[in-house]
Amino acid sequence: MIFLSADFINEDDRHHGEYYFLLLMILLGAMLISSANDLIMIYISIELISFPAYILAGFRKKDVRSNEASVKYFILGALASGLLLYGMSLIYGLTGDTNLLEISRALPGGLDPIFLISVVMIIAGIGFKIAAVPFHFWSPDTYEGAPITITTLLATMSKLAGFVALYRILIFAFGDFVGIWAKIIAVLAVLSMVFGNLIALPQNNIKRLLAYSGIAHVGYMLIAFTSTSADARWSLIVYFLVYIFMNIGAFSVAMIVEKTKESSELSSFAGLGYSNPYLGVAMTIFMMSLVGLPPFAGFIGKLYIFKFAVESGQLYLAIIGVITSVISLYFYLKVVRQMYFEKGDGKKVEVPVLTLVVITICVIYTLLIALYPEFFTRIAISATS
Known part of the structure; x- marks a missing residue:
């Protein structure tokens, strides 16, 4: 993010110090939430990310x-x-504690209506942070209106923090009630996969397209929460590793095109594959990975998610995931078509060195995760063990 911001922040004499301070605040919140074992700390960490955003x-x-x-x-x-x-x-009123493990021990054995209400409210609150349907309505307009470097941040870091918070609360505090909250999560997963992909079909703005694409990918990641298998948990980490690199890469290319053509419409990508072949190839890799086609990283991420969904008896979620992935091929190919089958204006697309470094790193990781998935799965397994 700092590499991507270097070019953006030097425009129009913006406030450099404040910008990087806010980025570091978001990073601090993300670091805190990754080790938070208390509801209060989770909430503070989320707000440390939200307010700077x-x-x-x-x-x-x-x-x-x-x-x-x-x-x-x-x-x-x-x-x-x-x-x-x-x-x-x-939850504090029911248990008298804010520590996640203590909450797990103190929750009543039966189904308490207040507990059910609290679960729904917590999922709804975090659902907004990760832009899951039906809490997604801020996402497309915010992604389109915000500077594209910030859009990249919201699409990756903000969602990562939201998923970590959801994981820690549901697994550590409410783990004994998986039969209750897994049904709610399954509904959100289906809505996000279907709605995100269908609404992305007519989009002609790259930022809105990637916003709805992100909503669909939230649905795929939520599938991992519906399984009682421990393997499904590390598959979520693998998917998010994949998601971060292919999204940052796609947004980085979009940022360059937007700056050069002064437009974020898909038509601004016309002829990019010929005016800058490297960017064209890189964007094609990111688009195909987002679809989930082999031999790209997105295929590995979805393969693990769908595999564990089937093994845990959630076959319908895997089927919906595959169908919606096929649907997504249409709007991702719209970007590729513009780059290779539409005539551009001949304007040369200049790539800042730091942005080129970011894109190259994302391309390498998007290919490496697909070629050597065992290395990344070992990291994910050790993180959840």
């Missing part, structure tokens, strides 16, 4: 769309934070 979304103060994105993100984010905090307070 609200500001960064409107960092271009003279850009009306950026300001609109920031305000909309802030208002809806505040509502989600309220739901999350209220759900946590109900």
Whole structure:
């Protein structure tokens, strides 16, 4: 993110110090949430990520769309934070504790209506942070209006933190009630996969297309929560490793094209495969990986997710996942078609050195994860053991 921001932040004499300070605040929140074992710490970590993100979304103060994105993100984010905090307070009222393991021991054995309400509110609050349907409505407008470097941050770091929070609460605190919350998660997974892919079909703006694509990928990742198998948990980590690299790569190419052509419409990619062959090949790799085609990393991520879904008796989720992945091929190929089958304006696309480094790293990892999945699965298994 710092590499990608180096070129962006030097434009229009923006506030360098504040920008990097806010990025570091988000990084701090992400580090805290990865080791949080307490509801209060989880909430504080989420807000450490959210508040800087609200500001960064409107960092271009003279850009009306950026300001609109920031305000909309802030208002809806505040509502989600309220739901999350209220759900946590109900859990504290039931158990008298905020430690995740102590909550697991103190929860009543039967199905308490207050517990059910708290689970729904916590899932809804975090569902907003990860842009799961039906809590996704902030995502497309915010992604389109925010500076594209911030859009990249929201599509990766913010979602990662949300999934970590959801994982720690559901597995560590509510693990004995998987039969209850897994059904809710399954509904969100289906809605996100279907809605995200279908609404992405008519999109002609790369940022909105990737926003709806991200919603669909949230659905695929949520499938891992519906399985009682421990293997499904490490498959989520593998998928997120894949998701981060192919998304950062795709957004990096989009950022270069947007800056050169002063547009984020798909038509701005016309002829890119010939004006800059390396960017064309890189973007094709990222698009095909997002679909989940072999021999790219996206195939490995989806393979593990669907495999463990079938093994845990969630065959219908795997089938829906495969069908929606086939549907997604259409809108990802729209980008490839523009690059290779539409005539461009002949304008040379210049690539900043640091951005080129980021794209190259993402290409390498997108291919390496597919070629040597065992290495990355070992990392994921050790992280969940």
